[in-house]
Amino acid sequence: xxxxxxxxxxxxxxxxxxxxxxxxxxxxxxxxxxxxxxxxxxxxxxxxxxxxxxxxxxxxxxxxxxxxxxxxxxxxxxxxxxxxxxxxxxxxxxxxxxxxxxxxxxxxxxxxxxxx
Amino acid sequence: xxxxxxxxxxxxxxxxxxxxxxxxxxxxxxxxxxxxxxxxxxxxxxxxxxxxxxxxxxxxxxxxxxxxxxxxxxxxxxxxxxxxxxxxxxxxxxxxxxxxxxxxxxxxxxxxxxxx
Numbered sequence: 405x406x407x408x409x410x411x412x413x414x415x416x417x418x419x420x421x422x423x424x425x426x427x428x429x430x431x432x433x434x435x436x437x438x439x440x441x442x443x444x445x446x447x448x449x450x451x452x453x454x455x456x457x458x459x460x461x462x463x464x465x466x467x468x469x470x471x472x473x474x475x476x477x478x479x480x481x482x483x484x485x486x487x488x489x490x491x492x493x494x495x496x497x498x499x500x501x502x503x504x505x506x507x508x509x510x511x512x513x514x515x516x517x518x519x520x
Numbered sequence: 521x522x523x524x525x526x527x528x529x530x531x532x533x534x535x536x537x538x539x540x541x542x543x544x545x546x547x548x549x550x551x552x553x554x555x556x557x558x559x560x561x562x563x564x565x566x567x568x569x570x571x572x573x574x575x576x577x578x579x580x581x582x583x584x585x586x587x588x589x590x591x592x593x594x595x596x597x598x599x600x601x602x603x604x605x606x607x608x609x610x611x612x613x614x615x616x617x618x619x620x621x622x623x624x625x626x627x628x629x630x631x632x633x634x635x636x
Contacts, residue, residue, distance in 0.1 A: 408562075446629070447608065447629060449630075451624050495563070504576075506616070507565045508612075512561065513562055
């Protein structure tokens with residue numbers, strides 16, 4: 405069974421600095437997708453970034469980028485020029501490309517604090 | 521375009537009561553699902569549906585029923601509420617189960633349910 409692990413329950417960063425959130429996963433599949441979701445205090449789940457496993461190039465969305473290390477099964481999220489609005493819980497998630505359930509498997513989450 | 525709409529936002533039930541959490545999406549998504557979010561455990565799949573008339577169990581289905589009579593709607597029914605069902609519930613949808621394109625899940629804003 406696939407698992408996703410986020411080993412940092414809490415992180416903090418100074419406004420305008422860069423922070424990296426860690427995520428590792430375990431799978432025997434070759435076809436899968438990885439996601440980072442942001443959950444602010446409003447409780448809404450917001451897609452931050454998506455990575456296809458078959459793509460070697462790391463995904464980037466504005467200030468958000470990932471470091472996808474397929475062999476190491478690592479999928480970290482880098483937030484550059486951190487802003488107060490980035491404060492939230494961040495979830496790493498895995499989705500099989502061939503599963504019947506379409507299930508997203510989530511990590512436990514990392515709470516990010518941004519200090520002014 | 522409303523996306524995924526969940527109602528109610530908050531609900532308090534007594535043990536043994538039943539209720540239905542409503543979920544509707546206007547994106548013509550084939551795939552719909554329900555998750556529950558508990559502290560330190562991320563989100564876990566309760567039930568899912570790959571199209572109208574088709575539903576199946578996820579990871580934690582006990583105590584919940586679903587139906588999918590239309591593409592748009594996917595209600596979650598609690599048959600006899602228990603304190604262990606105190607949680608935040610999310611409905612989510614996507615174009616596919618996660619196959620080609622790795623269609624990301626779009627989430628509703630969640631329902632906070634408390635069972636006393």
